[in-house]
Amino acid sequence: MFKRDAALALSYDWEFWSTWLGLVIQVLSFYFISRLIAPSPKYGFGGQAAGYFQFVAINLAFVRFQSTAVVCFQTAIRDDQLAGTMEAIMATPTSLPIIVLSRGLWAFTLTLMQVVVFLLMAVALGLNLTHVNLLSAATFTLLTIACMSPVGVMAAASIMIFKRGAASSFIMGGMTQLFGGVYFPVSTLPHVLQYVSWLMPITHALNGIRGAVHGATVVQLAPDAVWLAIAAIVLLPISLWSFSRAVERAKIDGSLGLY
């Protein structure tokens, strides 16, 4: 799956290289925006003041993992429906969990490379990563992927039945922007809406990542880590079950090869 997805991505070379250009534009845009905003403890960790760029750059880099998780699985299913390869894949003796989850291998690898490049550019523009706790950062990256992937698999299940599902990505993306603490701290929201933020995985993922950047250990970040772990353990089997039921429904309706 990884080799196939990589080869396909590289075959569309204009799209592939233009996404890197988009990366550059994004980091530069927020760098110049941050120069208009004064440093504040709200942008730091543990009460320490930090610049807006220090806050938003980390968020923008790591929210990519959520975006990838929500989008890559349903995109993969949709691409196979459009390409006509869905039935050929489903006729093979490979289990459904492997068929669906392996679609994330290339996507997350590419996202990891993009995050690394993004952070390198941000460091060049002044992002301070000298206190990073690598173990915490890796832990929260993996937890984010594990927690958000089931959401993507459930989105893929809806694509299997309904063939189009842009709404789910739009809703998830919008909710993330508003409640996830990506562009502004969650503490800025009205108290009632902060409960909504608490319910969103991205809030805990970004809390953890920001803590890791400032040197916090996994133990210190345990509440967020435990939240993500429990969500992953609960959501993963539900998502795989929903995907298998969606495939079964498509086989009953004869829509497996339709788009």
Place this chain on the structure above:
Amino acid sequence: MATGAAQAWRISENGAIRASPAAVAVRNVTKSFPVTLSIAAWVRYRGAVPRRTVLHDVSFEVKHGELFGLLGPNGAGKTTLLKTLATLCIPETGQVVISGIDAAKQPMAVKEKIALCSSEERSFYFRLTARENLRFFGSLAGLFGGALEARISDVASLVDLSSALDRRYDTFSSGMRQRLAFARALLGDPDIIFFDEPTRAVDPLHARTLRTFIREELTSRRHKTVILATNSLEEAWGICDTVAIVHNGRIVAKGAPHVLDMEFTRCLRYRITLESAPPSLIETLERVSGVRRITLQEALNGVDLSVELEPDGHAVNSLLAALTASGVMVLGLRSENPQPLDVFAGLTHDGTN
């Protein structure tokens, strides 16, 4: 792989273990599809969207090593039947047993024994090379590393695509694409292969090559069990051991081609060579009981009459008597084999296709 070596064993209802002679057993399979998949219809009908039945109580068995043809007009249900056998469709009722394994209960085990070769060109990744496509599907068939590369070389050689393996699929001709589909089907070395109209989009020469490959390489030499869906009479009659004629989702006839010819022929055909034919001969002969059609054409040594008679066998005597009474000299009489088209038309023509 020796013939019969893949015989399956099954547990019957009384617990006895018996050999199952069938590679594929289809029992009372019925399959329908909703007439629409829209949410609005689902709401309107409160979940009970009307359905269109595509397969009606279909039953048949295919022996190990047999080349079994599913012949039918467009829309007969052949593709749906093959997809049901390949576990891509779930029937409402009935049972599919592949090498003794229930497809509903153990679909993964069934998939290890089968391969579906569709004529759908879109079932490959257009922007990948043939090799990359085969690597991908080979890995899904459980092959990796050196074993996968070796297998790719083998199947590519078998279908004469070795020199084109590193070309992108979108540069392939229709014939090459079909051969690549054959190669993909053979990657996992399945016992049973389903072909869905494999010669539909290829030229006649290529079609003959593919048919020969199926008959001689796959069935005769490698003892694969093959189910071939086709709407080509030439194909079904030419290479299949057994042909099941599918019409409106039902199997309306099944048997070896020559048996079907005898059982279902609509008429008898003869070619009678005459020394000469007076102008009124055709009119006279058309009045003979049992004569359906007569055509006359000039031949090197006289005149040839092509006649179609009722299949009851008596008409030919009446015709010969009429020729004698007309004073015409009969130089020769030859029976022409029943045409497959007669069988097919007789069983499937109801004005709907």
